[in-house]
Amino acid sequence: LLKRAKANGHTAFVITAGILVIGWCPHDRGIPDSPAGHGFGVSDPASVFMGCFGLEPRHKRLAFPYTQDSIQNLTVLGDPVAQQAMFLGKGWAGEIASGIFRSWDEIQFIKDNWDGQIILKGILVVEVTPSSGRSTSTQFSMFVGC
Structure with missing residues (x-):
C-alpha cells in the first residue's frame, strides 16, 4: 500500500x-437497509476497487430514493445490473469492514x-x-x- x-x-x-x-446503523431508522451492501456509492475515481474486478469506475447518479426491497427483488429475478451491484456492494463492504x-x-x-x-x-x-x-x-x- x-x-x-x-x-x-x-x-x-x-x-x-x-x-x-462501518459507521452505518441500518436498524436505527426502523427500516433495515444497507446501501453500501447493495452497491450504492461503489464508485472509485482512482479505479482501484473497480479495477479489482476488471471494471471501469462509474460516475452515474444513483436512483433516489433507495429501497432495499426493490434491488433485492431485481436480483432474485436475475437482473444483471442489480446482481452486479450486490456483488460489488459485498466486495466493497469487505474492504471497508475487513x-x-x-x-x-x-x-x-x-x-x-x-x-x-x-x-x-x-x-x-x-x-x-x-x-x-x-x-x-x-x-x-x-x-x-x-
Whole structure:
C-alpha cells in the first residue's frame, strides 16, 4: 500500500483511528437497509476497487430514493445490473469492514516506511492516544484495496 501510494505521487498517508466497523446503523431508522451492501456509492475515481474486478469506475447518479426491497427483488429475478451491484456492494463492504485492525504499536511501521506526511484522523478525545499515558484498546483501520 505504501509503495503504491508513493508510486502514484501521494505525499500524505491518512490513518483513521477508532473506526472498528462501518459507521452505518441500518436498524436505527426502523427500516433495515444497507446501501453500501447493495452497491450504492461503489464508485472509485482512482479505479482501484473497480479495477479489482476488471471494471471501469462509474460516475452515474444513483436512483433516489433507495429501497432495499426493490434491488433485492431485481436480483432474485436475475437482473444483471442489480446482481452486479450486490456483488460489488459485498466486495466493497469487505474492504471497508475487513475485520483487520491495527494497534498503536503498528504505526511505527508506517513511520519507518513512509517519508511523507502522516495524518491521523478520527480521534475524538486525547485520552485515547498513546501520548496520554493511559492504557488504550483503541484500534484503527486502513483501506488497503486489492
